[in-house]
Amino acid sequence: MTKASKKLVQRVGNRNRKIKIHKEGKTILISLFIFLVGINLIFHFWTSWGVGFIVNFIVSVVAFCFFLFFFRNPYRLTNIDDDSFVVAPADGRIVAIELTEECEYFEGKKMIQVSIFMSVFSVHANWYPINGIVKYTKHHNGKHLVAYLPKSSHENEHSSTVIETKTGKQILVRQIAGTLARRIVTYASVNHPAQVNHHLGFIKFGSRVDMFLPEDSEIFVRMSESTKGNETIIAKLPD
Numbered sequence: 001m002t003k004a005s006k007k008l009v010q011r012v013g014n015r016n017r018k019i020k021i022h023k024e025g026k027t028i029l030i031s032l033f034i035f036l037v038g039i040n041l042i043f044h045f046w047t048s049w050g051v052g053f054i055v056n057f058i059v060s061v062v063a064f065c066f067f068l069f070f071f072r073n074p075y076r077l078t079n080i081d082d083d084s085f086v087v088a089p090a091d092g093r094i095v096a097i098e099l100t101e102e103c104e105y106f107e108g109k110k111m112i113q114v115s116i117f118m119s120v121f122s123v124h125a126n127w128y129p130i131n132g133i134v135k136y137t138k139h140h141n142g143k144h145l146v147a148y149l150p151k152s153s154h155e156n157e158h159s160s161t162v163i164e165t166k167t168g169k170q171i172l173v174r175q176i177a178g179t180l181a182r183r184i185v186t187y188a189s190v191n192h193p194a195q196v197n198h199h200l201g202f203i204k205f206g207s208r209v210d211m212f213l214p215e216d217s218e219i220f221v222r223m224s225e226s227t228k229g230n231e232t233i234i235a236k237l238p239d
Contacts, residue, residue: 022125024185024202025071032067036060073125076230078196083165084239086217087196088232089129089173090209092118094225102212105136105162105172111212112219114234116227118207126175126201126209127230128163128194130237135170136162137188142177159186159201163194169237172212175203197230214238 021029040060043053078087096115101108118124142157157177164170175184186201188194203209211234213219218236221227227234 020073020075021068022071022073022202024204025067029064029067029071032064036064070120070124072123074123076127076197076228078230080196082236083131084167084169084237085233086129086171086211086213086235086237087127088116088227088229088234089126089200089211090116090118090124090227090229091122092116092209092227094221094223094227095208096210097219097221097223099215100212102172104138104160106170106212110215111172112215112217112235113210113212114219114221115208115210118203118209123229124203124207125199125229126173126203128188128196128198128200129173129211129234130163130165130171130194131196132163132165132194134161134188134190134192134194135164136160137186137190139184139186157184159184161186161188161194161200165237167237167239169214171214171237172210173200174210174212175201176208176210177203 040053040057043056047053080087093116094114095117096113098113099110100113102111102113137160139159140157159175161173161175162170163173175186177184183204184201184207185203188200194200213235214237216238218238220233220235226232
């Protein structure tokens with residue numbers, strides 16, 4: 001990374017640590033809360049304050065806290081002076097950095113694929129990685145293989161979004177469902193703005209996000225490196 005790049009990167013990550021619940025989880029959390037309250041009332045009437053009620057109450061609290069944790073939505077504000085920088089679209093761990101052929105939109109063109117695996121403990125909100133205009137978006141039904149497997153990029157349920165910068169550079173972001181995930185939410189629509197700090201979508205439970213970047217992009221991350229969505233600098237697009 002050049003000195004000029006470092007100066008720009010140092011200005012990224014202007015954060016507010018306030019955490020809210022993501023809108024995709026509110027209905028689920030309300031439904032789960034009502035269900036757990038009902039179950040605990042049944043146990044209470046059947047066993048009063050017996051061991052069965054206490055065990056069920058503890059399990060209910062742990063389950064609700066897990067779902068509350070899963071649907072957390074940290075507020076992250078990134079200030080960046082150069083739109084050629086690609087910011088991580090998701091929390092997780094880098095599981096692939098490789099030159100590959102992208103066939104869905106770029107017709108077999110060679111591109112650098114950078115993949116981020118999201119565990120069930122990761123924040124599952126996805127951010128736009130660059131500023132620009134959405135040129136393409138499509139949802140594909142498919143399998144639900146383990147998300148970190150290479151073939152999951154094509155065979156699993158996934159949603160693809162292509163973003164074009166002001167300078168005409170295009171990247172593809174692919175949200176991929178995992179073994180547990182059964183729903184990918186994508187907010188992008190064609191010809192609408194894509195902006196860093198705004199959510200691209202949300203993937204429920206374990207999953208993965210792939211990025212396909214121009215072949216001559218400068219990559220700043222390494223294999224197995226942890227990423228923070230809307231904070232970690234992934235790459236710099238070519239001039």
